[in-house]
Amino acid sequence: MKTILITGGGGYVGSELVNFFKKKNYKIIVIDTFWFGNHLTKHKNLKIIKGDVRNFDEKILKNVSSVIHLANIANDPAVDLNPVLSWEVNVLATYSLISKCIKYKVKQFIFASSGSVYGVKKEKRVTEDLSLVPISTYNKTKMIAERVLMSYADKIQIHCIRPATVCGLSPRMRFDVSVNNLTMQALTKKNITVFGGKQIRPNIHIKDLVNIYDFFINKPKIKSGFYNAGFENISIMSIARLISKITKAKIKVTKVIDQRSYRQDSTKLLRLGFKQKYKVIDAINDLKIAFENKTIKATPNTFTVKWMKKKKFV
Numbered sequence: 001m002k003t004i005l006i007t008g009g010g011g012y013v014g015s016e017l018v019n020f021f022k023k024k025n026y027k028i029i030v031i032d033t034f035w036f037g038n039h040l041t042k043h044k045n046l047k048i049i050k051g052d053v054r055n056f057d058e059k060i061l062k063n064v065s066s067v068i069h070l071a072n073i074a075n076d077p078a079v080d081l082n083p084v085l086s087w088e089v090n091v092l093a094t095y096s097l098i099s100k101c102i103k104y105k106v107k108q109f110i111f112a113s114s115g116s117v118y119g120v121k122k123e124k125r126v127t128e129d130l131s132l133v134p135i136s137t138y139n140k141t142k143m144i145a146e147r148v149l150m151s152y153a154d155k156i157q158i159h160c161i162r163p164a165t166v167c168g169l170s171p172r173m174r175f176d177v178s179v180n181n182l183t184m185q186a187l188t189k190k191n192i193t194v195f196g197g198k199q200i201r202p203n204i205h206i207k208d209l210v211n212i213y214d215f216f217i218n219k220p221k222i223k224s225g226f227y228n229a230g231f232e233n234i235s236i237m238s239i240a241r242l243i244s245k246i247t248k249a250k251i252k253v254t255k256v257i258d259q260r261s262y263r264q265d266s267t268k269l270l271r272l273g274f275k276q277k278y279k280v281i282d283a284i285n286d287l288k289i290a291f292e293n294k295t296i297k298a299t300p301n302t303f304t305v306k307w308m309k310k311k312k313f314v
Contacts, residue, residue: 008071164230197237
């Protein structure tokens with residue numbers, strides 16, 4: 001039985017990943033501060049540790065075969081609340097963790113980076129061989145963490161996954177990511193507010209991202225390196241129109257324009273044999289059904305920055 005350590009296993013992606021892995025023949029260890037609540041359920045193969053990735057008992061790495069490092073201060077606004085904390089968590093803790101992994105002979109380290117490390121690109125095919133031009137502190141922490149990790153690629157397999165914007169259902173919901181946010185606006189207010197709308201964003205369904213992590217867990221000898229994980233490059237307006245068609249909500253376009261516009265090409269990942277199974281429209285439909293069934297709602301802890309401010313985590 002494989003033993004996998006997941007840092008940040010209580011987060012938006014992490015909690016969905018843990019639920020998926022519980023159906024597999026894996027032994028799972030989760031480390032998380034659970035700032036946004038603990039939505040994990042008990043399982044015979046799951047060990048939950050409430051703790052900080054910056055300071056934990058390294059002995060838990062004994063017999064761990066793979067680490068999936070999700071723990072981080074996520075997105076630009078959250079990082080800007082306390083840049084020092086973000087450098088500590090996103091970079092220094094990553095350095096400390098990879099050092100401990102090598103000490104305990106962990107074979108594989110999978111890092112949740114970000115597709116935003118490329119910055120704003122003019123190229124229509126943003127592939128892994130393009131230069132990185134991070135435009136925010138968050139982007140910079142991810143880029144530096146990648147470089148730290150790859151310096152150890154001669155000692156451990158390093159797979160840096162660069163996800164697009166994630167969408168879809170999770171035990172620990174987030175409604176501050178584009179598709180989820182716009183869909184919840186439509187469901188609760190019958191209106192969607194779009195800032196500009198022409199900007200292009202790459203997207204990935206949360207189930208596809210979970211499948212990607214599982215794909216790499218089952219192919220640990222894949223060459224160390226960087227792998228884009230985004231399949232649908234769609235304008236914000238196109239996303240709004242999809243949501244409007246499904247929910248019958250009206251679209252309101254504001255004059256305040258969010259200038260960030262970028263694409264992502266995941267051909268490298270697809271050539272390894274990975275297959276996309278889910279689309280943005282699936283996430284919208286799933287969110288609509290869950291809302292109608294009253295299994296999701298927009299609570300304060302589903303908005304990262306507001307919750308971090310309220311609870312004074314920064």
